[in-house]
Amino acid sequence: MFEKNIYDQYGLYCDEKYQFGQYEGFRSGNRYYVLMPSLRRHDHLWVQLEWAERLKVKGVPQIAELVTDMGGNAVTRVDGVQQLLFQFPEEEDRSGLSEGETLAMMHESGKGWVPEVNDLHLYGHWLDFWETRIEQLEAYHRTVDQRFQKTAFDQQFLYTFPYYLGRAETAMQWLVEEGHEHTLSPYLGTVNHTRFKPGAWMVADENRTQVKLPLSFVYDHPARDVGECLRHCYEQDDLALATEFLEAYTRGQSIQPQMWALVGARLLFPLTYVELMEEHYLNEGTNEGRSEVEEAQFEQLLEREERYMKRMSQCLLDTLPGASEGHWFMRDRAFIY
Structure with a gap:
C-alpha cells in the first residue's frame, strides 16, 4: 500500500x-x-519553507x-x-562543519527573520509559556489530590510535585532576574528548533549528514537550542558530548553573559517532568499500555534527577563566574535543588 x-x-x-x-x-x-x-496550518509551513530557502542562500548545508x-x-x-x-x-x-558549528552558523544566518505567525514566534515569551504550563500542572495536582482512589503514578506525582514546582519557580525567577527576558534586544532572535538535541538532524548516508527539516524551525533566542542540547546531554549523563557540543558551538558563536543566564533558566526549568505529566493527564485512561510506559519513564526521570542537577549545576558554576560573577546562583536561597 x-x-x-x-x-x-x-x-x-x-x-x-x-x-x-x-x-x-x-x-x-x-x-x-x-x-x-501535516500538523500545522499552511501559513506556518510557508514561513518555515521561506526560512529554509534563506538559510540555504546563506550557505547552511x-x-x-x-x-x-x-x-x-x-x-x-x-x-x-x-x-x-x-x-x-x-x-x-x-x-566539514560539526553539528555544533553548523548550529552556530544557522543561528547567525537566521537572525532577524521575524515570522508573522504567532505560534512560531517564541522569542521573549518563555515566562508566559512556563507560567501557563505550571498553572496547568497545579490544576492537575488539585484534581488528583481530591481523588479517593489514586494510581501509583498519581502518588508519585503528588509526592514529587512540590520539588519540581520549586525548580520551575526558581527557573522563572532566574529568567527575570538574571536573564532579563523582558529587556531582550529585538535583534537577537533567530531560527531555532522546537527541541534540539545531538542527532536531531537526519542522516541518510555518510555523505548526506545533518539534514535539517524545516518543520522543526521556530523563531527564538539561540539559548533555546543550546539549553535543550545541554539538557539532553545531562539527562543522559554524557559530559563528553556536552563538552564537545559547547566547544564546537563556541567556535562559531560566542556565548554572551545574558545568553548563559537564559541557558541556565532553561536547564533549571523541569521541562521533561512537565511534558510527562501533561502527556499522562491529558490522555489519562485512553491506553493502559501507555500508562505503564509512562510509569517507567517517571521512575527513570526520578532516578537521574540528582545526577542531572549535579551536572547542570557544575556547568553553570563553571560559566556564571565569567558571565554574571555567579552572584545569583551562589547566594543563599529558600529552595532545595
Missing part, C-alpha cells in the same frame, strides 16, 4: 523503505525522501526540500494520513 501510494501521488518508485527516527522514508534511485505528518504531489499540492494523503514529503539534498555535505 505504501509503495502504491507513493507512486500514485508522486510518481516515484519506492526502491527501499527506511525509518528515520519516528518518520517513514524511502529511497528512489539515488534520492532519499522522508514523510512527515543540507536542508531538506518540500516535494509537491503530481497535482502540485503540498499536503497529500499517504496511508490514510495527511503528510508532507521532503527530499534530502542530492549533493554531498562538503562543509
Whole structure:
C-alpha cells in the first residue's frame, strides 16, 4: 500500500523503505525522501519553507526540500494520513562543519527573520509559556489530590510535585532576574528548533549528514537550542558530548553573559517532568499500555534527577563566574535543588 501510494501521488518508485527516527522514508534511485505528518496550518509551513530557502542562500548545508504531489499540492494523503514529503539534498555535505558549528552558523544566518505567525514566534515569551504550563500542572495536582482512589503514578506525582514546582519557580525567577527576558534586544532572535538535541538532524548516508527539516524551525533566542542540547546531554549523563557540543558551538558563536543566564533558566526549568505529566493527564485512561510506559519513564526521570542537577549545576558554576560573577546562583536561597 505504501509503495502504491507513493507512486500514485508522486510518481516515484519506492526502491527501499527506511525509518528515520519516528518518520517513514524511502529511497528512489539515488534520492532519499522522508514523510512527515501535516500538523500545522499552511501559513506556518510557508514561513518555515521561506526560512529554509534563506538559510540555504546563506550557505547552511543540507536542508531538506518540500516535494509537491503530481497535482502540485503540498499536503497529500499517504496511508490514510495527511503528510508532507521532503527530499534530502542530492549533493554531498562538503562543509566539514560539526553539528555544533553548523548550529552556530544557522543561528547567525537566521537572525532577524521575524515570522508573522504567532505560534512560531517564541522569542521573549518563555515566562508566559512556563507560567501557563505550571498553572496547568497545579490544576492537575488539585484534581488528583481530591481523588479517593489514586494510581501509583498519581502518588508519585503528588509526592514529587512540590520539588519540581520549586525548580520551575526558581527557573522563572532566574529568567527575570538574571536573564532579563523582558529587556531582550529585538535583534537577537533567530531560527531555532522546537527541541534540539545531538542527532536531531537526519542522516541518510555518510555523505548526506545533518539534514535539517524545516518543520522543526521556530523563531527564538539561540539559548533555546543550546539549553535543550545541554539538557539532553545531562539527562543522559554524557559530559563528553556536552563538552564537545559547547566547544564546537563556541567556535562559531560566542556565548554572551545574558545568553548563559537564559541557558541556565532553561536547564533549571523541569521541562521533561512537565511534558510527562501533561502527556499522562491529558490522555489519562485512553491506553493502559501507555500508562505503564509512562510509569517507567517517571521512575527513570526520578532516578537521574540528582545526577542531572549535579551536572547542570557544575556547568553553570563553571560559566556564571565569567558571565554574571555567579552572584545569583551562589547566594543563599529558600529552595532545595
